[in-house]
Amino acid sequence: xxxxxxxxxxxxxxxxxxxxxxxxxxxxxxxxxxxxxxxxxxxxxxxxxxxxxxxxxxxxxxxxxxxxxxxxxxxxxxxxxxxxxxxxxxxxxxxxxxxxxxxxxxxxxxxxxxxxxxxxxxxxxxxxxxxxxxxxxxxxxxxxxxxxxxxxxxxxxxxxxxxxxxxxxxxxxxxxxxxxxxxxxxxxxxxxxxxxxxxxxxxxxxxxxxxxxxxxxxxxxxxxxxxxxxxxxxxxxxxxxxxxxxxxxxxxxxxxxxxxxxxxxxxxxxxxxxxxxxxxxxxxxxxxxxxxxxxxxxxxxxxxxxxxxxxxxxxxxxxxxxxxxxxxxxxxxxxxxxxxxxxxxxxxxxxxxxxxxxxxxxxxxxxxxxx
Numbered sequence: 001x002x003x004x005x006x007x008x009x010x011x012x013x014x015x016x017x018x019x020x021x022x023x024x025x026x027x028x029x030x031x032x033x034x035x036x037x038x039x040x041x042x043x044x045x046x047x048x049x050x051x052x053x054x055x056x057x058x059x060x061x062x063x064x065x066x067x068x069x070x071x072x073x074x075x076x077x078x079x080x081x082x083x084x085x086x087x088x089x090x091x092x093x094x095x096x097x098x099x100x101x102x103x104x105x106x107x108x109x110x111x112x113x114x115x116x117x118x119x120x121x122x123x124x125x126x127x128x129x130x131x132x133x134x135x136x137x138x139x140x141x142x143x144x145x146x147x148x149x150x151x152x153x154x155x156x157x158x159x160x161x162x163x164x165x166x167x168x169x170x171x172x173x174x175x176x177x178x179x180x181x182x183x184x185x186x187x188x189x190x191x192x193x194x195x196x197x198x199x200x201x202x203x204x205x206x207x208x209x210x211x212x213x214x215x216x217x218x219x220x221x222x223x224x225x226x227x228x229x230x231x232x233x234x235x236x237x238x239x240x241x242x243x244x245x246x247x248x249x250x251x252x253x254x255x256x257x258x259x260x261x262x263x264x265x266x267x268x269x270x271x272x273x274x275x276x277x278x279x280x281x282x283x284x285x286x287x288x289x290x291x292x293x294x295x296x297x298x299x300x301x302x303x304x305x306x307x308x309x310x311x312x313x314x315x316x317x318x319x320x321x322x323x324x325x326x327x328x329x330x331x332x333x334x335x336x337x338x339x340x341x342x343x344x345x346x347x348x349x350x351x352x353x354x355x356x357x358x359x360x361x362x363x364x365x366x367x368x369x370x371x
Contacts (some may be wrong), residue, residue: 026082029078029081029082030078030079030082032078033074033075033077033078033079033081033082034078036074036078037071037074037075037078040070040071040074041071044063044067044070047063048060048063051063057124057130058121058124061117061120061121061123061124062117064116064120065113065114065116065117065119065120066113068112068116069109069110069112069113069116070109072105072108072109072112073105073106073109076102076105076106076109077102080098080101080102080105083098100162100163103162104159104162104163107155107158107159107162108155110155111151111152111155114151115148115151115152118144118147118148118151119144119148121144122140122141122144125140126140137205137206137207139199139202139205141206141224142199142224145226187242187244188227190242190243190244190247191226191227191228191242191243191244192226192227192243193243193244194242194243194244194245194246194247195224195225195226195227195229195243197243197246197247198224198229198243198246199224203246203251203253204221204251204253204255205221205224206221206222206223206224207220207221207255208220208221208253208255208256209221209253209254209255210231210251210252210253210254210255211251211252211254212249212250212251212252213250213252214249214250215245215249217231217239217241217249217251218231218233218234219231219232219233219234219239220232222238224243225243226243227242227243228240228241228242228243229241229242229243229246254322255322257322258322259294259297259318259319259320259322260318260319260321260322260327261316261317261318261319262315262316262317262318262319262330262331262334263314263315263316264314264315264335265304265312265313265314265315266312266313266314266315266338266342266349267307267309267310267311267312267349267350268310268311268312268313268342268347268348268349268350269310269311269347269348269349269350270310270311270350272311272345272346272347272348273311275345275346275347276303276311276313276347277303278345279313279341279342279345279347280301280302280303280313282341282344282345283301283313283315283338283341284299284301286334286337286338286341287299287301287315287317287334290333290334290337292319292320292321292330292333293317293318293319293320293330293334294317294318294319294320297317297318298316298317298318299316299317299318300314300315300316300317301313301314301315301316302314307350308352309350309351309352309353310350310351311350315334315338317334319331
């Protein structure tokens, strides 16, 4: 904006003193900046109300991403304008950095806007209430981080170029310095590439229940970062695992199992040996007819061994549900029905017993001792 317009107008109003006139100019500029910022906030609110009436979610995200950067840009331009007036008055060399400050500020606002828009877009594409087919949260998180990192790095390089630094020199220095940094931060880089492998191989995602037979790790994945993966254990404690650990251990993902297995051994008394075959057939028929058991999977009910105190048969089958709570309800129902079958056949479940053989001629007398 041409500063002579305000200066000429003030001079026509009787402000002949240059110092006094420039002070008033600075006040007017700051006041106009505040006024424009206030008007812009009202405009944003009106536009927001109009966007709420539409079903398009992207316009709301775009508006929210632009709100704060535009307000900051208004104050940036207004204050830099006021600083230019102060430079004319004082002649201080520090105000010579105003043009560079303006360019850096504009780049910052643009970067801020793009980063905010990427963050808002992440929330939309993973929300089942906003998308018919929401994307995988882990994949979206990885893409969002890569995009934000790319935008920020690009902005930094542009700022360096704007301030007169050679990008080629910066990149050459980064290549040489990267070797030293690589040796000094090898653990950090190992965790970074470990996180990258998790995003590419996807052995688990946010919300999965994972465990490792190699380490004392078990719980629900809360967050997959570039350095750490946060797991909430079943006692609700956060467990922070460096990503490099997952490159050297085996990880089980029970959340992706297709079925849950019931594998139980049940013992009958030796006195009920004649009823064992009938009980096994009845148990197998019960499992085949059970609505929660998937009979397409392996289903075995067989006499297994002669134990020290029991005749053991085992039950091996799979439930249709993978839900932990529902699985135990199904397992409880199956075990109770097996006990009912055993009782209906007039048999009993065995428990550890000992048989004492008394030689012929030895009599056991009952005696009562009064005390």
